[in-house]
Structures are given as structure tokens and as C-alpha cells.
Amino acid sequence: MFATERRNAILEILQDKKRVTVKDLSKILNVSEATLRSDLSNMEKKGLLTRTHGGAVLDSPINAENTFSAREKKNKESKIAIAKTAMTFINDKDCILLDASTTALEIARLLKDQNIRLTVLTNGISAAIEMRDNPAITVILLGGMLRNGSMALEGPFGTSILNQIHVDTMFTSARGFTIEEGLTDFSVYEVELKKALISKVEKVVAIIDHSKIGDNSIASFANIQDIDVFISDQDIDDTLKETFHNNGIDFIA
Known part of the structure; x- marks a missing residue:
């Protein structure tokens, strides 16, 4: 799975569950936890989610910088x-x-x-x-x-x-x-x-x-x-x- 596909899948999971752990993502996507932590950091920089201890949550409300x-x-x-x-x-x-x-x-x-x-x-x-x-x-x-x-x-x-x-x-x-x-x-x-x-x-x-x-x-x-x-x-x-x-x-x- 390419990085873009993987991050797309992470976002889809978050939009469904609102909150997810790195351990759960690793099981679902069959990807190492180290790779997923890197993905989550990258996605946080883009304002797509917020890192938490051991996982991430979907921003709600959406980060003010991303509003229309x-x-x-x-x-x-x-x-x-x-x-x-x-x-x-x-x-x-x-x-x-x-x-x-x-x-x-x-x-x-x-x-x-x-x-x-x-x-x-x-x-x-x-x-x-x-x-x-x-x-x-x-x-x-x-x-x-x-x-x-x-x-x-x-x-x-x-x-x-x-x-x-x-x-x-x-x-x-x-x-x-x-x-x-x-x-x-x-x-x-x-x-x-x-x-x-x-x-x-x-x-x-x-x-x-x-x-x-x-x-x-x-x-x-x-x-x-x-x-x-x-x-x-x-x-x-x-x-x-x-x-x-x-x-x-x-x-x-």
C-alpha cells in the first residue's frame, strides 16, 4: 500500500470512528506502528487530525485554518x-x-x-x-x-x-x-x-x-x-x- 493510499485509508477510518489507536490501525492495515506514527504526524501537520497518546482523533470542529x-x-x-x-x-x-x-x-x-x-x-x-x-x-x-x-x-x-x-x-x-x-x-x-x-x-x-x-x-x-x-x-x-x-x-x- 502506497503512503497516499494508506493515509487515505486512515482518514476513512477516522471519519467513521472519530478516534483510533496506532495499535488498531496496525492490525487493520497490516502496517508497522512506526510507519503509522509517521503517517499520523504528517497528517497532523496538514491539519487533518490531532495526535493523541497512542493514536489520533479527527478534529472537531475542523481546524480554523482549514475552514472555507x-x-x-x-x-x-x-x-x-x-x-x-x-x-x-x-x-x-x-x-x-x-x-x-x-x-x-x-x-x-x-x-x-x-x-x-x-x-x-x-x-x-x-x-x-x-x-x-x-x-x-x-x-x-x-x-x-x-x-x-x-x-x-x-x-x-x-x-x-x-x-x-x-x-x-x-x-x-x-x-x-x-x-x-x-x-x-x-x-x-x-x-x-x-x-x-x-x-x-x-x-x-x-x-x-x-x-x-x-x-x-x-x-x-x-x-x-x-x-x-x-x-x-x-x-x-x-x-x-x-x-x-x-x-x-x-x-x-
């Missing part, structure tokens, strides 16, 4: 710049999909004042509210589970509508991006939803600010071959540019 309102304020200027670039990939009469990220929210804020006919699917409650008063935009809110500290509806419940609607472009952010893992996030429910969405759309546009490049989270929802366009707020090194070019990815900063 806190993330919305982080690197805001970068997100606005990325959103303005993303707007160039949206055309009249398109059907697009916005994830529930704070960067996608900035796209929604730009769209609310545009005289453009669109159908927008989103699992982001805040994004849907931003666009609701634009009569030219049809907003479809994907159903799902509302997680504590989040403004996202998560899980596979809303994916059935994608069998009835053709989506031109999906705009998605992530908690991290690496060449090896692709786009990663920490919520297993959001990862599950994003995987389903990506499999149904024509084009995937990654909207990732510079702070997330080179970092990764618990689970991958898109590998590098799934991405068509990568928009960021800063330039990247030549090695990553070459990798993008070799995989047919358009990079824009």
Missing part, C-alpha cells in the same frame, strides 16, 4: 488573477463545471456580472449564491453531503445529472499538485466526487496557485494525463514546463 472562510482569505490576489485568466476559457452558451474551491468562487464572482449565457454546474454553495441573480446563467447545484466547516456538497449523490448534461469544461482547484500524484485533496468524499466529474467532462482546467505546486494531500483525484490546461499565478521551472508540454498540457501564468 479562512481558505478564502489566503492568497486572495493570486486566486483573483487565476480567475481572470480562467475567464478566457469560457464562451457564450457553454456548459461549465466549477468545483467548490475558493479559486472557483472567484470565477463565480466574475461571472455574476457578465452578459453571457451559461449553464453552470457546481457543488460549491457560495459559488451558486454568487451567480443566482444573473438571469443569463442557469445554475445547477449538485447534491451531496455538507461537511463541517465546508461550503461544499460532497459525495457521489449529484453525479447522475452528468449522464443527462454535456459539460464542456471543468474548473478545479486542489490542496496540492505534484507530477507523481497529480491533483490531490484531503476529503475522501470530495475526491470521490471529483473523480466522477472529471471522467464526464470534455476539458479539465486546473486552477492552482503557486503555494500548492510541489505539495500533496491525502488522495489523488486527477493524474497529470487528465489535465488539459494548468493555470497558475506564477511561472514554473523548466522541468515542470517540459513535463506539461510532453503531456499536452497548456500552462498559463
Whole structure:
């Protein structure tokens, strides 16, 4: 079991039990206690859980740094710049999909004042509210589970509508991006939803600010071959540019 898969499994167990010991995890996952202690330390640094004597608990309420309102304020200027670039990939009469990220929210804020006919699917409650008063935009809110500290509806419940609607472009952010893992996030429910969405759309546009490049989270929802366009707020090194070019990815900063 790879580290990412193992940590994903730990998070799933915690979301079910809320509290777990290293000894129990070792039995369930058939992994050494030393490896699991390292995993738990790594996950605590990412704000996913809290270490306890001999184990870990799922943070409740969610760490204030991970709430939607806190993330919305982080690197805001970068997100606005990325959103303005993303707007160039949206055309009249398109059907697009916005994830529930704070960067996608900035796209929604730009769209609310545009005289453009669109159908927008989103699992982001805040994004849907931003666009609701634009009569030219049809907003479809994907159903799902509302997680504590989040403004996202998560899980596979809303994916059935994608069998009835053709989506031109999906705009998605992530908690991290690496060449090896692709786009990663920490919520297993959001990862599950994003995987389903990506499999149904024509084009995937990654909207990732510079702070997330080179970092990764618990689970991958898109590998590098799934991405068509990568928009960021800063330039990247030549090695990553070459990798993008070799995989047919358009990079824009």
C-alpha cells in the first residue's frame, strides 16, 4: 500500500470512528506502528487530525485554518488573477463545471456580472449564491453531503445529472499538485466526487496557485494525463514546463 493510499485509508477510518489507536490501525492495515506514527504526524501537520497518546482523533470542529472562510482569505490576489485568466476559457452558451474551491468562487464572482449565457454546474454553495441573480446563467447545484466547516456538497449523490448534461469544461482547484500524484485533496468524499466529474467532462482546467505546486494531500483525484490546461499565478521551472508540454498540457501564468 502506497503512503497516499494508506493515509487515505486512515482518514476513512477516522471519519467513521472519530478516534483510533496506532495499535488498531496496525492490525487493520497490516502496517508497522512506526510507519503509522509517521503517517499520523504528517497528517497532523496538514491539519487533518490531532495526535493523541497512542493514536489520533479527527478534529472537531475542523481546524480554523482549514475552514472555507479562512481558505478564502489566503492568497486572495493570486486566486483573483487565476480567475481572470480562467475567464478566457469560457464562451457564450457553454456548459461549465466549477468545483467548490475558493479559486472557483472567484470565477463565480466574475461571472455574476457578465452578459453571457451559461449553464453552470457546481457543488460549491457560495459559488451558486454568487451567480443566482444573473438571469443569463442557469445554475445547477449538485447534491451531496455538507461537511463541517465546508461550503461544499460532497459525495457521489449529484453525479447522475452528468449522464443527462454535456459539460464542456471543468474548473478545479486542489490542496496540492505534484507530477507523481497529480491533483490531490484531503476529503475522501470530495475526491470521490471529483473523480466522477472529471471522467464526464470534455476539458479539465486546473486552477492552482503557486503555494500548492510541489505539495500533496491525502488522495489523488486527477493524474497529470487528465489535465488539459494548468493555470497558475506564477511561472514554473523548466522541468515542470517540459513535463506539461510532453503531456499536452497548456500552462498559463
